[in-house]
Amino acid sequence: MKYLILCIVLINFCTAAAQTAKEHYQKGNELLKEKKYAEAVSSYDAALAKDSLYAFALNNKGRALFEQKLYEQAKEVFDKVVRLTPKDADVHYRRAKCYWAMNYFESAIIDYTTTIELDPKHLEAYYNRGLGYQEVDRNKEAIDDFNTVLELRELNASTSEKYTDIYTLLGFSKRLSGQFEAALLDLEKAIEINPKDAAAYYHRGTIKAGTDAPEAGLLDLTKAIQLDPEYAKAYYQRGLTYRLQKEYKNALKDFSKVIEINPEANRSYISRGYTYANMGKAKDAIKDYDKALEINPKDAATFIRKGYANIDLKAYDAAVVDFTAAIDLKTPFSSYAYNNRGNAKRLLKDYEGALVDVNQSLQMDSLNAFAYTNRGLIRMDKGEQEAALTDLNRAIELNDQVAEFYYNRGNYYLKLKKYDKATADYSKSLDLAPEYKQKEISKLLKVAKKGFLSGE
Known part of the structure; x- marks a missing residue:
């Protein structure tokens, strides 16, 4: 009889403990819905104090920590949930998001892949894995994932309005993989769907600026900036395009704008410094290089x-x-x-x-x-002299499209009064790069021609 009573007491105690854990869990869920994340964590902890293997409480605790941007802590909680429920696709997906938030892209890709293996129609996992592949320069895989997103979206009417940036992302990955014509088609589709998609204009402008349509590229980059006046990447790319067009003042303005948006943008200090160097302003260039080196020594x-x-x-x-x-x-x-x-x-x-x-x-x-x-x-x-000529010739053998090499060999020949060869090299230098030491080479060319004609 005493044994029976003891068993009943133990059963009642365990039931009460289980109910208490569930009550704390339910309270945590209410707080989670109300976005009271820290309080929700406390309730889940109370539930876990009663039952440390309570997977639902662990899972939602991880969600509440994630919402507070406590990514490392959230990841550690999801590690425990994965051990308890290894076949739960959503748990792997949530842990992947933690890795992503911490910039651990390869680890995120692994968990997104597991999510897809467990749930082959998990549209969000394909989308986010595609973004991960972009981050690690695996653009072929990114393209495959984004195409799968399009296929899944078409199969499910409820998702037809989601991921409207998918054509922009496809265009971006194709641009990075050198598929420029295909990228332009995707970006045009993106702009057709959303004429206010600044990123689509940015990527299309970048392609055009880097191929044979710099003016059209500038128009698209300017449109991106009009749609998003704080779009640092668009200012930077437009600055590069202006510099290539030798519109140095406009380039300086754009690089300066990037620095205004992000004072730690060391690439913009470097590019602005290089622009100053192109303008013959070496002192200003050095100031910018020094600033860039402060950021990245x-x-x-x-x-x-x-x-x-x-x-x-x-x-x-x-x-x-x-x-x-x-x-x-x-x-x-x-x-x-x-x-x-x-x-x-x-x-x-x-x-x-x-x-x-x-x-x-x-x-x-x-x-x-x-x-x-x-x-x-x-x-x-x-x-x-003989060894010098061997080296000067070797430079031209390796690369016969550099004006400086012909200029240097022209100086060699002029020094030895081989005026005909000096004339040929100076002329070739000017043909390759008319602006390279133009005044100096033009003067030397006259000296060489005069010497040749005089028969010295």
Whole structure:
């Protein structure tokens, strides 16, 4: 009898405990609906204190944490739910969203893939996995997922109004994968569906600006900006397009606008600095490069650009410091940095040091045409004329479309009074790039022609 009474007491106690856990869970759900997320978490914790394996309470606790942007905590909760209910597609989907929010795109893709395996018609998972593939430059897979979204949307009338940006996303992925004509068709469809889709105009403008229609590209980029006056990417792309069109003042305005929108946009400081350099304003360029390097002090390419600007200012010692900083970072740009440091040392008349650097550049990249032309100049300055010509010729063999190479060899021939060959090289330099050292080369060309005609 005593044993029976004890069993009844235990059963009643367990039932009461279970009911209490359920009551806390239901209270948490009410708070979740009211968007009182922190209070909801407390209620779910109370439920879990009674039953630590209560999957529904864990799941909704994860949702409440996610809504508070506590992504790491939410992910840890969903880890537990996945262990309890590994076949629940929605749990994998929610954990994927946590990974996405933390920029762990590969992990998000894995969970979205599991979601799709468990629920092959999970439209949201295809859509978000497509976005994930875009983030990791797997554009073929992104295109496949976005096409699946279109197919699923057509099969389900209730989703026909969802994901209206799908053609824009398809156009974006096709643009990134080089399918420009197909991308333009998708983007035109996107604009037809939503004439106020700023992103569609941006992507279409980017394609046109990068192909053979820069003016049409500028019109689309301007339209994107009109639709979204804070669209930093559109300002940046329009700035690049203006710079390529040599509309430097307009380019400066756009890069400055990006910086106004986002003061940490180091690419815009770099691009504005490069624009100043194109305008011959090396001091302004250096200011922008310095700002970019404050934001990212491990950017070897920007140290190299700053070195170029210092060479333009004839601040060769400062240029050596810049190129050394680039070398110290040990990036794929090191070959270029050694070559340019060699050039700066040559201008300082440190010919032996220059030769060591340029040889190091060629050891790292034996096809670096600029290193050969620099070594040719060093050897010319050292009086090693035959070896100099070999290097200058090699640079042109590697790349016969660089005006600077013909200019350098033209100087070699002029120095040796080989006026006919100097004339041919200066002329070729002007043909390739009429604006490259135009005044200087035109003067040298006259000297070479005069020498040739005089029969010296």
